[in-house]
Amino acid sequence: MCDHGGRFIVPTGVLRKLAEDDSLPAQSRQAIRESIAVEAAWRGLRNAHTEAVQSSLLARRIAGLRVAGVLASVPAVTVYDCKNTQSLPGSPVSNPGKSSDITAQRAFDTTRAVVDFYRQCFGRNSVDDAGMTLMSSIHYGVRYDNAFWNGSQMTYGDGDGQVFTDFTKSDDVIGHELTHGVTQFTAGLDYSGESGALNESVSDAFGAMFHQWRRKQTVVQADWLIGAGVLGPVAIAKGYTCLRNMAQPGSPHCLSPQPSQYSEYISGGDPHENSGIPNRAFYLAATTIGGRSWEKAGKVWYAALTSTDAHSSMGMDEFATLTRAAARSLFPRDRDVYRGVDDAWTRVGIPASDISV
Amino acid sequence: MQYIIERRGGFAGLKASCTVDGDALDRDDRETLEALIDSKEPFDRDPGADRYTYVVTRESPSGRTTREIPESVMPRTVASVVTAEI
Numbered sequence: 001m002c003d004h005g006g007r008f009i010v011p012t013g014v015l016r017k018l019a020e021d022d023s024l025p026a027q028s029r030q031a032i033r034e035s036i037a038v039e040a041a042w043r044g045l046r047n048a049h050t051e052a053v054q055s056s057l058l059a060r061r062i063a064g065l066r067v068a069g070v071l072a073s074v075p076a077v078t079v080y081d082c083k084n085t086q087s088l089p090g091s092p093v094s095n096p097g098k099s100s101d102i103t104a105q106r107a108f109d110t111t112r113a114v115v116d117f118y119r120q121c122f123g124r125n126s127v128d129d130a131g132m133t134l135m136s137s138i139h140y141g142v143r144y145d146n147a148f149w150n151g152s153q154m155t156y157g158d159g160d161g162q163v164f165t166d167f168t169k170s171d172d173v174i175g176h177e178l179t180h181g182v183t184q185f186t187a188g189l190d191y192s193g194e195s196g197a198l199n200e201s202v203s204d205a206f207g208a209m210f211h212q213w214r215r216k217q218t219v220v221q222a223d224w225l226i227g228a229g230v231l232g233p234v235a236i237a238k239g240y241t242c243l244r245n246m247a248q249p250g251s252p253h254c255l256s257p258q259p260s261q262y263s264e265y266i267s268g269g270d271p272h273e274n275s276g277i278p279n280r281a282f283y284l285a286a287t288t289i290g291g292r293s294w295e296k297a298g299k300v301w302y303a304a305l306t307s308t309d310a311h312s313s314m315g316m317d318e319f320a321t322l323t324r325a326a327a328r329s330l331f332p333r334d335r336d337v338y339r340g341v342d343d344a345w346t347r348v349g350i351p352a353s354d355i356s357v
Numbered sequence: 358m359q360y361i362i363e364r365r366g367g368f369a370g371l372k373a374s375c376t377v378d379g380d381a382l383d384r385d386d387r388e389t390l391e392a393l394i395d396s397k398e399p400f401d402r403d404p405g406a407d408r409y410t411y412v413v414t415r416e417s418p419s420g421r422t423t424r425e426i427p428e429s430v431m432p433r434t435v436a437s438v439v440t441a442e443i
Contacts, residue, residue, distance in 0.1 A: 086433060141433075142437070145367070145369070145441065146367040146368055146369070146407065146409065147368045147407060148367070148368065148405055148406065148407035148408050149405040149406045149407060150403070150404060150405040150408070151404035151405040152405075160440075163441055163443055164369070167368070173368065176368070177368075177406075177407070180405065180406040180407070183406075184405075191402065191406060199406060200370075200406070203406070227368070227369065234443070235443060238443060240443070243368070243369050243370070243371075244370075255369060255371055255443060256369055256370045256371055270365055270366060270370055271370075271406075272366070272367075272368075272369070272370025273370060
């Protein structure tokens with residue numbers, strides 16, 4: 001039976017049936033019984049937190065709480081070591097910024113840098129904008145080829161050492177995962193269909209911006225690659241340079257080439273496939289506007305993501321409309337911003353549906 | 358009996374798959390997998406983003422059954438036989 005450290009989201013009825021299944025080992029049945037109780041509590045807490053933030057119950061009080069010193073002005077950053085198990089969160093790493101484990105140090109330092117990025121560029125205090133502690137678990141699983149956001153924290157595998165290496169090695173990966181938290185607490189984009197593709201694309205866009213911000217790169221200097229730093233020797237030897245390329249989503253040098261035009265949208269596709277379309281739109285907008293991506297294009301995308309008109313089942317055309325509106329309202333005297341955003345969406349096949357927007 | 362296991366999702370979005378004979382699996386893991394495949398209710402996907410999902414097809418003389426199983430309930434040793442080919 002599997003390790004039950006991960007979150008169960010299997011219907012409780014199925015779990016109860018499994019827990020009573022005499023054909024399963026006693027140890028497994030006991031683990032399932034414990035998970036039923038734990039999962040219910042975890043899910044309740046997570047949903048309540050997310051819903052409270054999304055419905056602005058917290059937001060309305062944030063200013064007052066900040067003045068009162070109730071909220072952390074800078075979120076705490078913590079790191080846990082799974083020690084190659086799949087039990088979350090793992091053991092706490094004390095003083096991770098000075099750890100002899102380079103992975104712990106990297107997860108800590110980079111997460112703190114993401115905090116600074118969101119605070120300085122977008123005025124955001126942690127993923128929930130209310131100072132939520134940012135928890136990372138490292139060394140998850142054995143040769144685990146993935147990093148993920150589980151609704152409450154980040155999790156990083158070490159990679160298999162062949163196709164992938166340690167997933168903390170790319171700062172755009174860490175920026176990507178934390179942005180899933182931001183999306184969860186703002187637009188709450190569903191993880192399927194067009195909203196799922198937008199969810200993934202927003203994470204790539206802010207992950208790439210974070211990577212560029214740390215290096216003070218202009219849009220011309222940036223490589224617009226996602227996951228270049230986590231490729232292993234076998235992938236590199238085969239000529240791959242990245243997982244995804246926002247400038248050329250279909251490039252054969254990507255491990256996961258994507259469509260870049262709305263006409264190429266894959267019905268029923270994985271969010272990581274169709275995210276190539278809005279990824280290219282962001283790249284086109286940022287490079288047409290020029291300068292540094294986070295200063296104008298990034299602010300426009302952030303305004304769309306956090307707009308009160310954003311909703312969980314939003315399609316690409318709706319998101320494009322929000323960015324067009326944000327470009328006008330945020331930069332009323334700089335018409336090049338609107339033109340850059342409008343042109344970008346039009347070039348990926350999503351023209352403005354209402355010119356008066 | 359054999360299982361065709363396809364892995365989807367993950368940060369990389371890289372598909373991976375394998376075919377494994379039922380006899381090659383640990384007995385407990387195979388029983389867990391069977392219980393998951395035969396469960397009547399659909400599984401919710403794992404919370405968050407970039408999680409793996411496994412599409413498992415059981416092929417036996419009595420037919421084929423396919424289920425989508427979230428990473429959190431997939432037996433670890435079964436999941437570990439799936440590797441990405443590039």
